[in-house]
Amino acid sequence: xxxxxxxxxxxxxxxxxxxRDQVQRRLAGQITEDQFKPLRLMNGLYLQLHAYMLRVAVPxxxxxxxxxxxxxHIARKYDRGYGHFTTRQNIQYNWIKLEDAPDIxxxxxxxxxHAIQTSGNCIRNISSDQFAGAAHDEVADPRVWxxxxxxxxxxxxxxxxxxxxxxxxxIAADEDRAAMRLHDIGIQLVERDGQLGGRVFVGGGxxxxxxxxxxxxxxxxxxxxxxxxxxxxxxxNRYGRRDNIYKARIKILIHELGADxxxxxxxxxxxxxxxxxxxxxxxxxxxxxxxFAPPAFDTxxxxxxxxxxxxxAVWLDQNVKPHKQPGYAIVTISLKxxxxxxxxxxxxxxxVMADLAERYSFDELRVxxxxxxxxxxxxxxxxxxxxxxxTEAGLAEANLDLISDIIACPGLDxxxxxxxxxxxxxxKIATRFADANxxxxxxxxxxxxxxCINACGHHHAGHIGILxxxxxxxENYQLLLxxxxxxxxxxxxxxxxxxxxxxxxxxxxxxxxxxxxxxxxGERFLDTYRRIGMEPFKEAIYG
Amino acid sequence: MADPxxxxxxxxxxxxxxxxxxxxxxxxxxDAFLDGQTNATAVRLEAGDDARALLAHLDKLSLVxxxxxxxxxxxxxxxxxxxxxxxxxxxxxxxxxxxxxxxxLMRRCGFDSFAPEAEIDxxxxxxxxxxxxxxxxxxxxxAVPVWKxxxx
Numbered sequence: 001x002x003x004x005x006x007x008x009x010x011x012x013x014x015x016x017x018x019x020r021d022q023v024q025r026r027l028a029g030q031i032t033e034d035q036f037k038p039l040r041l042m043n044g045l046y047l048q049l050h051a052y053m054l055r056v057a058v059p060x061x062x063x064x065x066x067x068x069x070x071x072x073h074i075a076r077k078y079d080r081g082y083g084h085f086t087t088r089q090n091i092q093y094n095w096i097k098l099e100d101a102p103d104i105x106x107x108x109x110x111x112x113x114h115a116i117q118t119s120g121n122c123i124r125n126i127s128s129d130q131f132a133g134a135a136h137d138e139v140a141d142p143r144v145w146x147x148x149x150x151x152x153x154x155x156x157x158x159x160x161x162x163x164x165x166x167x168x169x170x171i172a173a174d175e176d177r178a179a180m181r182l183h184d185i186g187i188q189l190v191e192r193d194g195q196l197g198g199r200v201f202v203g204g205g206x207x208x209x210x211x212x213x214x215x216x217x218x219x220x221x222x223x224x225x226x227x228x229x230x231x232x233x234x235x236x237n238r239y240g241r242r243d244n245i246y247k248a249r250i251k252i253l254i255h256e257l258g259a260d261x262x263x264x265x266x267x268x269x270x271x272x273x274x275x276x277x278x279x280x281x282x283x284x285x286x287x288x289x290x291x292f293a294p295p296a297f298d299t300x301x302x303x304x305x306x307x308x309x310x311x312x313a314v315w316l317d318q319n320v321k322p323h324k325q326p327g328y329a330i331v332t333i334s335l336k337x338x339x340x341x342x343x344x345x346x347x348x349x350x351x352v353m354a355d356l357a358e359r360y361s362f363d364e365l366r367v368x369x370x371x372x373x374x375x376x377x378x379x380x381x382x383x384x385x386x387x388x389x390x391t392e393a394g395l396a397e398a399n400l401d402l403i404s405d406i407i408a409c410p411g412l413d414x415x416x417x418x419x420x421x422x423x424x425x426x427x428k429i430a431t432r433f434a435d436a437n438x439x440x441x442x443x444x445x446x447x448x449x450x451x452c453i454n455a456c457g458h459h460h461a462g463h464i465g466i467l468x469x470x471x472x473x474x475e476n477y478q479l480l481l482x483x484x485x486x487x488x489x490x491x492x493x494x495x496x497x498x499x500x501x502x503x504x505x506x507x508x509x510x511x512x513x514x515x516x517x518x519x520x521x522g523e524r525f526l527d528t529y530r531r532i533g534m535e536p537f538k539e540a541i542y543g
Numbered sequence: 544m545a546d547p548x549x550x551x552x553x554x555x556x557x558x559x560x561x562x563x564x565x566x567x568x569x570x571x572x573x574d575a576f577l578d579g580q581t582n583a584t585a586v587r588l589e590a591g592d593d594a595r596a597l598l599a600h601l602d603k604l605s606l607v608x609x610x611x612x613x614x615x616x617x618x619x620x621x622x623x624x625x626x627x628x629x630x631x632x633x634x635x636x637x638x639x640x641x642x643x644x645x646x647x648l649m650r651r652c653g654f655d656s657f658a659p660e661a662e663i664d665x666x667x668x669x670x671x672x673x674x675x676x677x678x679x680x681x682x683x684x685x686a687v688p689v690w691k692x693x694x695x
Contacts, residue, residue, distance in 0.1 A: 007689040151679040157651035161617025280690035
């Protein structure tokens with residue numbers, strides 16, 4: 001994985017100094033809260049319902065054991081002994097003191113980490129496929145492109161005060177594990193005539209106006225990447241609305257201009273920007289790529305497995321995916337124990353995962369947008385040992401992509417924007433469907449909960465989505481069906497009138513029962529929904 | 544980076560990073576300038592104005608003032624770069640809600656003059672302008688991007 005050189009380190013160290021200066025000026029009353037707010041947000045520091053929340057960047061979701069242990073250390077020393085992994089492959093801490101924040105950033109900088117641009121109206125942490133470098137279906141490692149974009153976007157002088165936040169994802173496989181087309185810019189690496197390039201999709205997003213990004217460029221090579229993306233951003237910065245925060249995302253601009261007109265303007269701007277010489281040379285691409293070279297796999301690693309332990313076999317079938325290297329496997333550690341808080345991990349669990357990565361996964365971990373952790377390179381011979389260690393740590397829930405593998409935003413338990421609680425609802429649903437056989441019988445079923453219309457819990461992209469709203473002062477939950485954040489991307493549709501907390505759990509049960517009655521051989525819930533439509537489910541829910 | 548000259552013009556705080564004499568001609572609006580009814584050499588761009596309209600007239604201009612109605616409105620950063628990339632060498636002034644923490648980014652986009660609404664603390668500004676030794680990306684200033692330092 002990528003390692004800092006003296007330039008990267010110097011920039012991150014300077015950022016710590018800068019933020020310390022800003023916090024001191026704020027505490028001394030030299031700047032107003034209004035002036036301080038965007039500065040702290042650009043360092044990932046939010047003021048939530050009960051305390052400050054600090055969001056630490058995990059660039060493209062990749063980290064090593066030393067970094068993971070630091071995350072555990074911060075949870076112990078500055079928070080309440082746990083952290084929360086997020087849908088942008090980051091981690092956030094919910095009980096931070098403002099005056100501690102500079103020290104936390106200083107500690108992070110010692111392990112090549114930071115909180116730069118994890119919030120604010122700027123280019124956010126670049127996200128990617130959590131199986132990058134391990135996936136059997138990728139054409140290249142997308143993280144090389146993501147790292148080029150990370151450096152380019154860090155303190156970008158022109159794009160630090162955009163109309164709204166700006167999210168970029170890079171993937172390199174046809175299977176989309178990163179919700180690429182629901183980003184402001186999504187890039188899919190493809191090969192054409194032996195050359196690597198990116199298909200560029202612009203103007204996707206969730207929030208109150210969900211949109212699937214249209215393709216704006218069918219092929220951009222790495223040596224034009226930064227110029228092209230700079231042109232995309234410049235057209236947005238010029239026209240993006242600033243009069244209405246709810247219409248300020250690039251998706252609205254592209255919707256209003258039309259994809260063709262936006263494309264025309266970007267191409268025009270690209271010609272001008274390309275002439276400036278802002279693209280790094282191939283040597284820089286190669287330097288970064290070298291950090292992502294495959295680890296020293298044991299080519300003699302055995303490919304057979306002892307599946308005689310039934311619990312182990314269940315976990316293997318659910319949470320372990322094929323690796324590009326024979327004899328290896330990709331392990332997803334579920335952070336969704338039944339009744340737990342989706343995405344939370346204790347400091348001790350973080351340490352266990354770090355130890356396992358160091359010993360068995362070439363020192364690498366990944367955070368997934370579904371709020372789980374991946375050990376990307378596990379020799380098949382080590383799988384049982386790893387599973388045993390995870391079981392002891394309460395980390396072996398075999399529910400990847402099942403109904404209890406829920407994405408949920410922090411909701412009204414923490415978030416000052418929320419209208420409804422998400423966490424207790426996620427716990428109730430998982431508990432209702434706790435029976436492992438029942439979950440597996442239901443098969444792949446992605447359930448996503450947002451506690452407000454901002455859609456941090458990706459409810460539009462859930463096979464089953466839930467949106468918490470405020471109805472005359474009480475929490476109310478709308479149910480959506482048919483969304484997907486994957487390569488078969490689609491936006492969910494609202495079933496009808498909303499429910500209270502128990503009512504929505506009952507409604508989900510009726511939906512799944514109808515699915516089981518209607519499904520054809522091999523159909524996932526989403527496939528059945530697409531085949532038979534909303535009506536049978538409405539009938540099941542509302543009678 | 545050289546320390547700026549911090550002065551007051553007409554009672555307004557003013558920061559300049561240029562050695563030439565300040566333009567004291569009042570700036571006209573973009574529309575007035577493009578009308579062709581004026582010999583003005585100073586233009587004021589509001590945040591929503593398209594800086595590209597000036598590209599054909601850069602040699603006639605000695606001052607372009609770009610308005611920042613609020614520090615959150617970042618359109619002026621693009622306006623500045625577009626003018627500098629078009630070859631504009633005259634004074635480029637950021638005016639309005641210009642704060643110390645935004646000023647280094649504005650410098651990178653090509654602004655070399657500032658008319659902030661509120662006075663900027665000189666010590667904080669000095670720290671801000673000298674804090675970063677390296678920049679990742681090429682912009683409108685003289686900073687050499689890190690990738691160039693790495694590979695020559």
